[in-house]
Amino acid sequence: MGHLAVGMSGGVDSAVAASILVEHGYDVEGLFMKNWEEDSEYCNAEEDYKDALQVCDTLGIPLRSVNFAKEYWDRVFQHFLEEYKAGRTPNPDILCNTEIKFKEFLHYAQDMGAEKIATGHYVRNKEVAGKVQLLKGLDPGKDQSYFLYGLNQEQISSALFPIGDLEKPNVRESAKKLGFDNFDKKDSTGICFIGERDFKEFLQQYIPAQPGIMVTSDGRKVGEHDGLMYYTLGQRKGLGIGGGHSESEGAWYVLDKDLENNELIVGQGHDHTGLYQKCLTASAVHWIFGEAPENENLNAKIRYRAKDATCRITDLNDAEISVEFEEPRFAIAPGQSVVFYENDVCLGGAVIDKAFN
Amino acid sequence: MIYFDHSATTPVHPDVLDLMNSIQKGVYGNPSSIHKLGRKAKSVVENARKQVAKSIGAAPNQIIFTSGGTEANNQVFWSRINQDKKHVISDTIEHPAVLKALSQIAIFGIDHDLVTVNEKGCVSITDLESAITENTGLISIMLANNEVGTIQPLKEITELAHEKNILVHTDAVQCLGKMPIDVNNLGVDFLSLSAHKFYGPKGIGILYFKNKESLSALMIGGGQESGLRAGTENIGSIAGMGLAAELATDELGNHITELKSFESSFKSELLSFSPNAIFNGDPENKLPGLVSVSFPGYRSDILLAKLDRAGMAVSSGSACGAGEVKPSGVLSAMGVDDKTNISTLRFSFGASNTSEQVDLLLSELKTILTD
Numbered sequence: 001m002g003h004l005a006v007g008m009s010g011g012v013d014s015a016v017a018a019s020i021l022v023e024h025g026y027d028v029e030g031l032f033m034k035n036w037e038e039d040s041e042y043c044n045a046e047e048d049y050k051d052a053l054q055v056c057d058t059l060g061i062p063l064r065s066v067n068f069a070k071e072y073w074d075r076v077f078q079h080f081l082e083e084y085k086a087g088r089t090p091n092p093d094i095l096c097n098t099e100i101k102f103k104e105f106l107h108y109a110q111d112m113g114a115e116k117i118a119t120g121h122y123v124r125n126k127e128v129a130g131k132v133q134l135l136k137g138l139d140p141g142k143d144q145s146y147f148l149y150g151l152n153q154e155q156i157s158s159a160l161f162p163i164g165d166l167e168k169p170n171v172r173e174s175a176k177k178l179g180f181d182n183f184d185k186k187d188s189t190g191i192c193f194i195g196e197r198d199f200k201e202f203l204q205q206y207i208p209a210q211p212g213i214m215v216t217s218d219g220r221k222v223g224e225h226d227g228l229m230y231y232t233l234g235q236r237k238g239l240g241i242g243g244g245h246s247e248s249e250g251a252w253y254v255l256d257k258d259l260e261n262n263e264l265i266v267g268q269g270h271d272h273t274g275l276y277q278k279c280l281t282a283s284a285v286h287w288i289f290g291e292a293p294e295n296e297n298l299n300a301k302i303r304y305r306a307k308d309a310t311c312r313i314t315d316l317n318d319a320e321i322s323v324e325f326e327e328p329r330f331a332i333a334p335g336q337s338v339v340f341y342e343n344d345v346c347l348g349g350a351v352i353d354k355a356f357n
Numbered sequence: 358m359i360y361f362d363h364s365a366t367t368p369v370h371p372d373v374l375d376l377m378n379s380i381q382k383g384v385y386g387n388p389s390s391i392h393k394l395g396r397k398a399k400s401v402v403e404n405a406r407k408q409v410a411k412s413i414g415a416a417p418n419q420i421i422f423t424s425g426g427t428e429a430n431n432q433v434f435w436s437r438i439n440q441d442k443k444h445v446i447s448d449t450i451e452h453p454a455v456l457k458a459l460s461q462i463a464i465f466g467i468d469h470d471l472v473t474v475n476e477k478g479c480v481s482i483t484d485l486e487s488a489i490t491e492n493t494g495l496i497s498i499m500l501a502n503n504e505v506g507t508i509q510p511l512k513e514i515t516e517l518a519h520e521k522n523i524l525v526h527t528d529a530v531q532c533l534g535k536m537p538i539d540v541n542n543l544g545v546d547f548l549s550l551s552a553h554k555f556y557g558p559k560g561i562g563i564l565y566f567k568n569k570e571s572l573s574a575l576m577i578g579g580g581q582e583s584g585l586r587a588g589t590e591n592i593g594s595i596a597g598m599g600l601a602a603e604l605a606t607d608e609l610g611n612h613i614t615e616l617k618s619f620e621s622s623f624k625s626e627l628l629s630f631s632p633n634a635i636f637n638g639d640p641e642n643k644l645p646g647l648v649s650v651s652f653p654g655y656r657s658d659i660l661l662a663k664l665d666r667a668g669m670a671v672s673s674g675s676a677c678g679a680g681e682v683k684p685s686g687v688l689s690a691m692g693v694d695d696k697t698n699i700s701t702l703r704f705s706f707g708a709s710n711t712s713e714q715v716d717l718l719l720s721e722l723k724t725i726l727t728d
Contacts, residue, residue: 112659
């Protein structure tokens with residue numbers, strides 16, 4: 001059987017992915033990636049490494065380490081900062097997959113002599129009529145295809161996704177049976193390099209904050225904000241607006257950002273019309289099959305945790321795409337990606353520039 | 358696994374292992390106890406002290422047992438806090454147990470300067486001399502470097518230092534068993550050793566001192582080791598270290614001959630199929646059997662992984678906690694550019710090797726490099 005390099009994060013998903021490949025008789029090596037140069041209480045690379053080592057020792061496979069901190073900083077983190085400076089809400093995990101895991105890591109593994117790589121993503125791949133499809137993971141609560149929409153044919157066909165047809169509880173159970181210490185390790189949440197730390201404090205280290213005022217869409221001042229970059233469209237928590245907060249009017253939400261005047265536009269109630277849009281334009285368009293789908297009527301997610309919704313591609317060129325949803329969508333945030341599906345097949349996506357009705 | 362990483366650590370000599378096992382089993386007394394079992398334990402410790410002392414030409418009462426080279430180095434530097442002259446001179450290619458300890462004690466008023474090395478990894482006496490100030494109390498220069506093997510001119514250094522009433526420490530952990538060490542000939546005031554580098558156990562080492570006046574304890578407690586290193590003695594390891602030191606010096610001549618022959622056949626054969634390979638360090642004045650080679654155009658971590666898969670252990674640069682490879686500070690200090698730096702592997706041959714193993718290594722390297 002072939003020589004594979006499995007990206008080991010120290011987490012339970014990649015651990016079980018590796019175990020499945022070992023069980024199938026592959027010649028498996030673990031590869032631990034370090035993408036961030038910091039070992040603080042928030043960023044536990046050393047602890048993660050120890051967990052990965054325990055798994056590899058249990059499986060009897062070697063674990064090696066590789067550092068892509070510079071590549072990550074240059075190609076993912078700088079972009080992340082640029083996006084925040086522009087008032088958008090980027091998703092660095094998407095870029096991490098296309099630039100680091102399925103580029104640097106893949107090439108490194110190939111240099112090492114590996115034929116393919118494997119990861120613990122909840123996705124599947126399948127060759128159909130000469131093309132490789134990226135499919136959703138079978139656990140509907142865990143599907144990670146949203147984060148991998150930026151991959152091309154070569155990248156997807158160079159990878160195995162051993163846990164794509166499993167559900168998380170089975171993964172944990174399997175890890176426990178195999179004696180992995182990380183079987184009940186908490187799922188990582190949020191952005192990997194920020195971890196559990198305070199987001200505002202983190203961002204402040206890199207981008208100076210420009211406080212300003214919060215206004216309603218008709219221009220009434222209702223509070224002050226700490227800097228537009230700290231807020232995301234549709235955000236409810238942490239606005240700190242007092243008064244007028246009666247049940248009839250509902251909680252305050254971020255509706256929009258006025259970068260020019262440094263004003264945060266807010267409105268009351270989850271049903272506020274300013275929170276819902278039917279149309280969007282997006283750029284940095286990528287199609288997994290290398291070309292746009294023939295079918296214009298698709299499903300799309302506007303953020304990782306959003307449900308698929310029926311939509312139509314109304315306009316399309318190499319650089320930009322226009323999309324109209326059948327029903328209005330809640331809080332379409334520039335910087336996030338719109339990712340298209342046909343049933344379980346992930347087709348590709350683009351980075352949202354603006355939403356409108 | 359064929360092991361070519363003896364500068365990282367060595368396998369324990371079988372006789373040393375046997376001795377340690379029998380001591381752990383049979384000699385469980387506390388050396389501080391005055392009953393028969395205590396006296397037996399005490400005599401084991403003192404016998405080992407004589408063995409180690411003899412291996413470096415010291416008197417037994419000039420040696421304390423420590424947890425290893427790192428602790429021995431730290432004790433010399435931290436002791437400076439209690440001395441009048443608070444300036445220390447060292448060099449840029451020392452082990453982190455020297456460089457980081459020196460950085461750490463800066464907050465207690467101990468300043469230090471680091472002299473640079475030439476492209477062979479050697480410090481210059483002139484540079485050292487010009488770094489000396491009125492306040493210089495200590496010079497610490499390693500006897501031989503752990504990454505490239507270059508041997509430093511310690512004798513000249515101590516002559517210079519002693520003229521100016523400066524004490525000299527040397528980290529000699531790489532050296533026992535690979536070159537003769539005589540503290541009187543070198544003239545050093547302090548010397549650190551670690552047993553696991555000469556086929557002894559890990560976690561035990563010594564600090565040699567000419568006079569105890571300039572030394573303070575790091576570990577305070579029951580007064581062991583003349584009050585300079587408290588804590589119940591690690592008897593099994595101490596005994597093992599004693600025997601390992603004795604064996605290393607008894608077999609020194611033969612071992613050096615063997616290491617030199619491994620080294621020369623490895624180097625010449627390697628060049629036959631990898632003509633661009635660059636040997637780092639001083640080709641003459643070096644520890645035998647330690648070969649630092651750069652393979653321009655390759656990444657050392659990839660080469661290392663491929664050798665590892667083939668069952669061969671070598672090392673590259675200095676590993677950190679999460680196991681990844683970073684450019685070596687030693688090579689940078691010697692003026693090696695970053696690209697060449699990260700293409701560098703260290704092969705360190707030792708007593709566990711045979712010439713057949715060296716041939717296997719060469720044929721594996723040939724496959725990897727000419728593939």
